[in-house]
Amino acid sequence: MRLLSAALAVAAVTALAAPSAAWALRGPSPTPSPAVQPPEQGPASVSAVTIKPGTSKGTGRLTPVAGSGELIAPLGVDPACPARIQVGMRSDTKKPAYADMSVEIDAPLTASRTMVTSYLPPGYELTAPLLVAVPPATPEGTYGLRLRTPHRTLSVPVQVVTPDKLDNGGNLALRRQVTASSQHVNANYPPCSVADGDSGSNGWAGGNGWNDATARTWPDTVAIALGGVKQVSRVDLYTLNTERYPASTYGLRDWDVQAGVNGQWQTVAQVRGNTAGSVRSDFAPVTADAVRVVALASNGANDYTRIVEVEVR
Numbered sequence: 001m002r003l004l005s006a007a008l009a010v011a012a013v014t015a016l017a018a019p020s021a022a023w024a025l026r027g028p029s030p031t032p033s034p035a036v037q038p039p040e041q042g043p044a045s046v047s048a049v050t051i052k053p054g055t056s057k058g059t060g061r062l063t064p065v066a067g068s069g070e071l072i073a074p075l076g077v078d079p080a081c082p083a084r085i086q087v088g089m090r091s092d093t094k095k096p097a098y099a100d101m102s103v104e105i106d107a108p109l110t111a112s113r114t115m116v117t118s119y120l121p122p123g124y125e126l127t128a129p130l131l132v133a134v135p136p137a138t139p140e141g142t143y144g145l146r147l148r149t150p151h152r153t154l155s156v157p158v159q160v161v162t163p164d165k166l167d168n169g170g171n172l173a174l175r176r177q178v179t180a181s182s183q184h185v186n187a188n189y190p191p192c193s194v195a196d197g198d199s200g201s202n203g204w205a206g207g208n209g210w211n212d213a214t215a216r217t218w219p220d221t222v223a224i225a226l227g228g229v230k231q232v233s234r235v236d237l238y239t240l241n242t243e244r245y246p247a248s249t250y251g252l253r254d255w256d257v258q259a260g261v262n263g264q265w266q267t268v269a270q271v272r273g274n275t276a277g278s279v280r281s282d283f284a285p286v287t288a289d290a291v292r293v294v295a296l297a298s299n300g301a302n303d304y305t306r307i308v309e310v311e312v313r
C-alpha cells in the first residue's frame with residue numbers, strides 16, 4: 001500500500017509539475033490564453049487545468065466528465081465573454097497513461113479546444129474550462145456537444161437562447177450588452193465580463209472581470225443596457241476581493257450608481273469609502289433602460305477600476 005501511495009504521489013507530482021507538457025490544446029481559441037499582468041496593472045490568479053484524485057468507478061476505462069448536464073449559451077453576447085463549461089475525464093484504468101479526449105460541437109457553434117490530452121494516473125480526474133462561442137446569426141435551439149474518449153461518449157446539450165429567455169434569477173443585467181469607458185490592453189478583462197453571471201474573484205484575469213485602462217485617472221464608467229425599460233431598485237457591485245488581493249487594497253472604493261431614465265443618467269445611489277468585496281445599493285424604484293457605474297476611486301496605490309460583476313434588480 002505504501003508503494004502504491006508513493007507511486008500515485010509521484011504520478012500526481014509529474015502531472016501537476018508540467019501541465020504544459022502533460023496536456024495540449026488543439027483547435028480555435030475564441031480568447032487569448034490568460035497572461036499575468038505586471039504588478040502595477042493588477043494581480044492575476046488563473047488556474048485553467050485541474051488534476052486531482054477522483055472516485056474511480058472501476059470500469060477500466062477513461063470516462064468523460066462535464067461540470068453540468070447542459071450548457072446555456074446566450075445569443076447576442078460579446079464574443080469576448082463566451083459561454084463556459086468545465087469538461088474533462090476521469091481515469092478508471094489500472095495503470096497511469098496518456099489520455100485523449102476529443103471535443104465535438106455542432107456548427108455553427110465553436111469550442112475553444114477540439115482535444116484534451118493529459119498524463120493521468122488511475123483514479124485521477126482532469127477538468128479544464130471549455131469556451132463555447134455562438135455566432136450572432138445562430139438560430140435558437142439545442143445543439144450537440146460531445147466529449148469522446150476511446151470507449152465512451154458524453155453528450156452535453158447546448159441550449160442557444162436570447163437573453164430575454166435566460167433564467168436570470170431576477171438579475172436584469174445578466175448577459176446584457178455592456179459598454180465601458182476604456183478596456184485594458186490585456187484581453188482578459190473585457191467589459192462584458194461584469195454581466196457574465198460569475199461574481200467570484202478567483203477567476204480574476206481569466207476573463208470574468210473588468211479592469212479599466214486608465215491608471216490613476218477617474219472617473220471610469222461601465223454601463224449595462226437592460227434590453228428594454230425595466231423597473232430597478234437595487235444594484236449589487238462585486239469588486240476584486242481574494243485572500244491575496246483583498247478589496248481593501250485592490251477593490252473599488254468610491255462610486256456612483258446611475259440609472260438611464262428617458263435618455264438621462266440619474267444618480268440613484270452613492271458608495272464612499274468601501275473596503276468590502278461586494279456592496280448592495282438599494283434605492284427608490286426607477287424605470288430605466290440602462291444602469292451605469294461611475295467609478296471614482298479605488299483602494300491602494302494601483303488605482304485601477306476592477307469590477308467582477310454588476311447585478312441589477
Ligand SMILES: [Ca+2]
Nearest residue numbers: 193198208308
Ligand atoms: Ca463576472
Ligand SMILES: [Ca+2]
Nearest residue numbers: 214215217220
Ligand atoms: Ca481609470
